[in-house]
Amino acid sequence: MSSPAGRFARREWGPLLTTVRGEPAVRRWTAVPLTLAAVCLTGLFQFVQNQEWGYGPVQAIGAVRAEDPLWLALLRTPLSLFVPALDLPVWGALAQVLLVFGIAELCLGRWRTLGIAYLATLCGTLYARVGIALGPGTPFGLPASDAQVVDTGPSAAVVGLAVYVCRRERAYWTGAAVVVAMVVEAIVKPNLAGKEHLAAIAGVLVLMAFQTWRERGQDEPGPRPGTRSWKPPIRS
Structure with missing residues (x-):
């Protein structure tokens, strides 16, 4: 008989591990080209911006x-994702990019991973613009500096x-832990980065809510034959 911890682990991370283990066995590293490109770009930008000749161009x-x-800002946003903080x-x-992007690419696919990454960013x-407009006197405001x-x-x-992958793979407790950790970070260290993480989570939660609403709408059965709202299909 398995322990409660073992049952929890299988319930929480079982679907995720099944997905992650299944794909690389077939295609190995070719299964995550986006992740490898993101890691290489991040490393390249880090190297270049630390050179005297490279800081200005990267900025x-x-x-x-x-x-x-x-x-x-919108024009620079796509590449800003791969420019690490100095x-x-x-x-x-x-490490974050390799682990999280890699798992997301295996679970969601290349383009959905990229789309959600840019949505969060x-x-x-x-x-940041909204927070500065609100000012430091409000809970979600930021100082002008x-x-x-x-x-x-x-x-x-x-x-x-x-957060998106945890919801998709039903690792709800893990997703909740990520959200709580970001909330604690924003409270303990109320800076721009911490609050931007909460904004990214909020954007992803809105996306997930919309997708859930759309899926439920598609699952609802239509009018049945014999009811007033039912119409026979038009045949050409």
């Missing part, structure tokens, strides 16, 4: 600040993907 193509014009260890960012980027903070890195995308 020009991938550094997003709330004080920038919106069109410029004040944080790059190995942490690379964009939610964080747009929130945060407009000059460089907003880069894959962390918002990683958090958003983690």
